[in-house]
Amino acid sequence: MTVPYSWVMALSAAIFVIGVAGVLLRRNVLVMFMSIELMLNAVNLAFVALARRLGSMDGQVIVFFVMTVAAAEAAVGLGIIISMFRNRETVNADELNLLRW
Amino acid sequence: MPLALFIFLAALAIISSLGVVIQRNPVHSLLALVMTLLVIAVLFIGLGAVTVGFLQAIVYAGAIMVLFLFVIWLLNLQVEERPVGHLALKFFGAIAAAALVAELFLFFAHAHPTLAAKQLAPGYGSLASLASVLFKDYLVAFEATSVLLLVAVVGAVAIARRPGPSEPGASGVKTGAAS
Amino acid sequence: MIELLIGALKAIIILLLALNLAAILLWFERKGSALIQDRIGANRAAITGLGKKLGLPNLGFVNTLVADPIKLFTKEDFVPEGADRFLHSLAPFLALFPVLITFAVVPFGDQITIAGHTIVLQAASLDVAALYILATIGIGVYGVALGGWASNNRWALLGSVRATAQMISYEIAMGLAIIAVVMTYGTLDLQAMCHAQGGVWFGWLPRWGIFVQPVAFLLLMTAGMAESKRVPFDLPEGESELIAGYFTEYSGGKQACFMLTDFAEIVLVSVLVTTFFFGGWQIPWLYRDGFHLPGGAMLAMPNLLVAILGVIAFWVKVVIFCWFQILIRWTLPRFRYDQLMRLGWKGLVPLGLLNIVATAFVIVLAGGAH
Numbered sequence: 108m109t110v111p112y113s114w115v116m117a118l119s120a121a122i123f124v125i126g127v128a129g130v131l132l133r134r135n136v137l138v139m140f141m142s143i144e145l146m147l148n149a150v151n152l153a154f155v156a157l158a159r160r161l162g163s164m165d166g167q168v169i170v171f172f173v174m175t176v177a178a179a180e181a182a183v184g185l186g187i188i189i190s191m192f193r194n195r196e197t198v199n200a201d202e203l204n205l206l207r208w
Numbered sequence: 209m210p211l212a213l214f215i216f217l218a219a220l221a222i223i224s225s226l227g228v229v230i231q232r233n234p235v236h237s238l239l240a241l242v243m244t245l246l247v248i249a250v251l252f253i254g255l256g257a258v259t260v261g262f263l264q265a266i267v268y269a270g271a272i273m274v275l276f277l278f279v280i281w282l283l284n285l286q287v288e289e290r291p292v293g294h295l296a297l298k299f300f301g302a303i304a305a306a307a308l309v310a311e312l313f314l315f316f317a318h319a320h321p322t323l324a325a326k327q328l329a330p331g332y333g334s335l336a337s338l339a340s341v342l343f344k345d346y347l348v349a350f351e352a353t354s355v356l357l358l359v360a361v362v363g364a365v366a367i368a369r370r371p372g373p374s375e376p377g378a379s380g381v382k383t384g385a386a387s
Numbered sequence: 388m389i390e391l392l393i394g395a396l397k398a399i400i401i402l403l404l405a406l407n408l409a410a411i412l413l414w415f416e417r418k419g420s421a422l423i424q425d426r427i428g429a430n431r432a433a434i435t436g437l438g439k440k441l442g443l444p445n446l447g448f449v450n451t452l453v454a455d456p457i458k459l460f461t462k463e464d465f466v467p468e469g470a471d472r473f474l475h476s477l478a479p480f481l482a483l484f485p486v487l488i489t490f491a492v493v494p495f496g497d498q499i500t501i502a503g504h505t506i507v508l509q510a511a512s513l514d515v516a517a518l519y520i521l522a523t524i525g526i527g528v529y530g531v532a533l534g535g536w537a538s539n540n541r542w543a544l545l546g547s548v549r550a551t552a553q554m555i556s557y558e559i560a561m562g563l564a565i566i567a568v569v570m571t572y573g574t575l576d577l578q579a580m581c582h583a584q585g586g587v588w589f590g591w592l593p594r595w596g597i598f599v600q601p602v603a604f605l606l607l608m609t610a611g612m613a614e615s616k617r618v619p620f621d622l623p624e625g626e627s628e629l630i631a632g633y634f635t636e637y638s639g640g641k642q643a644c645f646m647l648t649d650f651a652e653i654v655l656v657s658v659l660v661t662t663f664f665f666g667g668w669q670i671p672w673l674y675r676d677g678f679h680l681p682g683g684a685m686l687a688m689p690n691l692l693v694a695i696l697g698v699i700a701f702w703v704k705v706v707i708f709c710w711f712q713i714l715i716r717w718t719l720p721r722f723r724y725d726q727l728m729r730l731g732w733k734g735l736v737p738l739g740l741l742n743i744v745a746t747a748f749v750i751v752l753a754g755g756a757h
Contacts, residue, residue: 270528
């Protein structure tokens, strides 16, 4: 028995929502960043499942691009976190409120 | 992919991705994330995306996550206090949870077309098939990605580097150069 | 059912061979270092001295292999105060496991036919084997990284940071070397690579990878030695600076696990070098029907014998490269950390990129591109 395609999409949705919950609930910028990676991966899973369903390679190529963008994003994002920590000595999102008003 | 294997992997993926959010120690969160990424890589392979699955393990789990680990060490992050939980966040959380439940219900209520509905070309998901699409249909995007990576590397160095003592901006940064 | 049984048997055989070779290397290294430093080494492990009285040859080899594990596994398993107990216990296995599963895709012989079953001597015939190897090596970083972090010890953490940075830096050089190899053979499957290395050029020169990719060989060997964190790349352990690096706080069985990882990595690097550049299980001029010597002479042989000779040849080559790595270890001094990083990023990575470009040009000019 093969896997129903909607189940894979459901798994993808569940992981995505867990990622959203991580961004909303956690105050550590680094863990929020990890939750964003979780969301990216959930979307990747949906892409691969849909590519399989349509029998085309395009979905997998998109996943490839998402991965490279994620690598670039991680490099820059972690650089920002480091310089932020150097200036404010915290990674708590609630204390990084200079631009809030 | 057999159904039982998929259910096992899906349960593993959900448990470990919950671990990312629930664990209070950032290193434990990171390990849970690595676990999730590897499980998703296995799911990719099961779904026919063999090359992409291995790339996921190499690039995501083997390189990007190590970068995260380095930053955790560099900032010496300790166990986080239990979050207070803002009212607005709880509100949005409730909406998200409701949306998820509704979505899942819709998914499971509908008919289940299986994944093998479409006949797959031989060599689907292999490196050759990925490369031929990548270098024929998406060549411009691929080249643009290389520029993006280069810019990201330069940008990351420019952001995270401490300016030297003679450079402008040196005085404005708490360098702790004396220590 | 019989296929499953054969598969399991192959997996067990390759695992046992790799693990045993790793364990024997421990003795090999003690004896080898004694040889290089002109002293008598590893000669005190005797159980009763009975063999000597009877005039038998020294069995220090066997005794060392028995005595060392007994010593290590009967020691106290110490977990330091304030350590992350779970990760501290998990880390050694997280380091060992990826190295061991890499051997699954290694072809240790040609195919043999027994009672109608054609058995390919490779535990898992994976057509993306080269990617699999890179993936498992990439995952191997976590054991080392977490071992030091979970120990709650500054030296151990420093060792971990050094090891992790070193491993991901040299992984890139290793990947570039493997890409050049993959371009040369046009396949990611290691068994297909071994087949491609059969036959001869000019009637006498075996078609081994070393003759077409010497630069990739240098890159893979150097990067592989750096991956296994051995002298001259042993900064993560650096006993004069960091006590013992990331396994400072380990004892007993877990320490044995880390040591076994080191030696298994040596075996792995030798296996990869042998497979990519030295023909794997191929013996020069030996084909499935026997030897075809350059002069035109021929020596016919049964198929099974050829396959068994291939398996033996493979492991002989592997042992030679293990010995080569031990030789380097006891010959060269340790790098400084900036030298290590400069070699990795400014030496090996540009060299690897140039090698890929050169390989691509040659392939296109030779009309090999599809």
